[in-house]
Amino acid sequence: MPSIDVGIEEVAAAAGVATSTVSRALRNQQGVSEATRQRIRALAAELGYVPTSAAARLASGRTHTIGVLVPTMNRWFFSSVLEGIDEVLHAAGYDLMVFSLTGRGSERQRLFDRALRGRKLDGLIVLGFPLSRPEEARLRDAGVPVVAVGHSVPGVTSVSIDDRSVMETAVDHLHRLGHRDIGFLAGGMEFDLSFAVPRMREEGFHEALRTRGLMLRPEFRGRAAFTVESAYAAGRHLVERWAITPRPTAMVACSDEMAFGLIAAFREAGLRVPEDLSVMGVDDHDFSESFGLTTVAQDAVGHGRMAARLALSPERRRLAPSEPVPHELRVRRSTAAPRQRA
Amino acid sequence: MPSIDVGIEEVAAAAGVATSTVSRALRNQQGVSEATRQRIRALAAELGYVPTSAAARLASGRTHTIGVLVPTMNRWFFSSVLEGIDEVLHAAGYDLMVFSLTGRGSERQRLFDRALRGRKLDGLIVLGFPLSRPEEARLRDAGVPVVAVGHSVPGVTSVSIDDRSVMETAVDHLHRLGHRDIGFLAGGMEFDLSFAVPRMREEGFHEALRTRGLMLRPEFRGRAAFTVESAYAAGRHLVERWAITPRPTAMVACSDEMAFGLIAAFREAGLRVPEDLSVMGVDDHDFSESFGLTTVAQDAVGHGRMAARLALSPERRRLAPSEPVPHELRVRRSTAAPRQRA
DNA sequence: TTGTAGGCGTTATCAG
């Protein structure tokens, strides 16, 4: 039974060496003979010695903790990225501190501050939203390395797909199938979140249409937040409108979760997917394969791993390519060639 | 512009008081005249002083950090609970440290240890799995207060629904609709996770049937992990079997996500829900309303809030009722009365 | 109400 209060001194005493030697030995620093190191390790384990984190932090200035600022943990993309981050961090002996903005978009600045105050982090990963000027400034003089995920930030190491190109991929798929009347469910109705990603996807979509000599008819367009619920509501509105206007043969949603909502609304209105209408999304959500949703996949867990590695290593950050991470089309059952119009 | 290196001494000097007074004033401790406090606060703000977390921890022994041990953040229940925890914690000025077991069930003991080592936590919230004996012991001599969520733990403050009673509610709903051939998709095929919750739900289901003089036919029963994917696969197997055996008129899944998987499989096989088969789940996942899934709801975010409050306050823990948190039936479109058999 | 001074438990900088 290890006693309750073993400090580095007890270990040192037991090993007949100085505390500094124990410290070095236990952290695999050079300058300790292998024999001594072994002996100290054994003793430390036996006594159940564990360095007090606060003391180590104070003395070394390093916290072995990385913070993550996230809009919400309730969305596939964010929780997946978090998993990836966690995986790498823990493997490296680091801890993960999470700061979620959920329901407090207005307090964003304050939360941002909380994360940086008191030097409690060795690095910060910002998920899903761009930084404001004051925030960037705040970071600089906090001297905390930052990595952005889910959107690119000029001047900051970032990991993300190319949102325009994603839409090119999506539209290309539908166009090849023969679709010409393609609708779009845009994102960006959130309160808290960035408008950058939805806007870029929207622009990308329009450009992809334009390239092909197509245009987005107003009645083919909806807008919703990045949630099933919101997309479902938008879908119902669209369906109502289509009672008196033509409807598209395919819809692209800004995310898979939005596509789920659309499909639910369409099905409820008696529209069959893909027979009456093709639907596709972006993400490759965990549910998408079972649901048979065609989508443009991004590797969220991989994003997280990459971000964590970048957060941990200054060299990697320096060498980091600013190219976007690749995405990939996954064709499934929710898209098909349009039926001949009567 | 606050200088880069303001310590408590600078503030004390500027205010013409001792560091101890600054410390007291800033933490709203009693024993400081209001005038002095105001002056110090102003000065501190002006100088941009923020106590160094490590030093405060070392001196006070408190970390203002609560840890959460979670099987994975990728599931509705867990991420929702996390949101609730985060909300309360940040409001109280505490930080949230997350330890996720994803993909390292075998390392569970080690992760568990990591969370407790080095006195870096003021409390620990364990989500979704019961503790082993050694783990409990570990907790005791770490002296860290623990709160369990998602399953009850004798001797540990815990927040959870009554999993047996949940099934009673589910079966009751179907029984009242007229169902007698009720099937069950059991949980518990995970590697990492506890078998406690799925087992209790299974027992609860059986008991609810028994009470009504019913029995679960073997061909009405499936088993899967708590994921859409796994439930989808199980659903496909069931459908195949039903080609040569009778099929139930209703299925209860162990969770909403599992119900989603089932429904996807049934639909793909041409079975209509609820016309051919009613399906219900447990949770009230964010998607369930839009999907029209009947379910037994549990307030995951609320669980999280409650757990965080318990983790923060010894008194609350002492007073904490050991009664389960209530659940609630939500009837939607996925269940209906069975059609007359031919 | 306020000031003084001794920790808190490591790490890091020097000598030896």
Add this chain to the structure above:
DNA sequence: CTGATAACGCCTACAA
């Protein structure tokens, strides 16, 4: 390779 000995920056009895 190893050992003293300052920091590290704040908190908290205790004294005034």
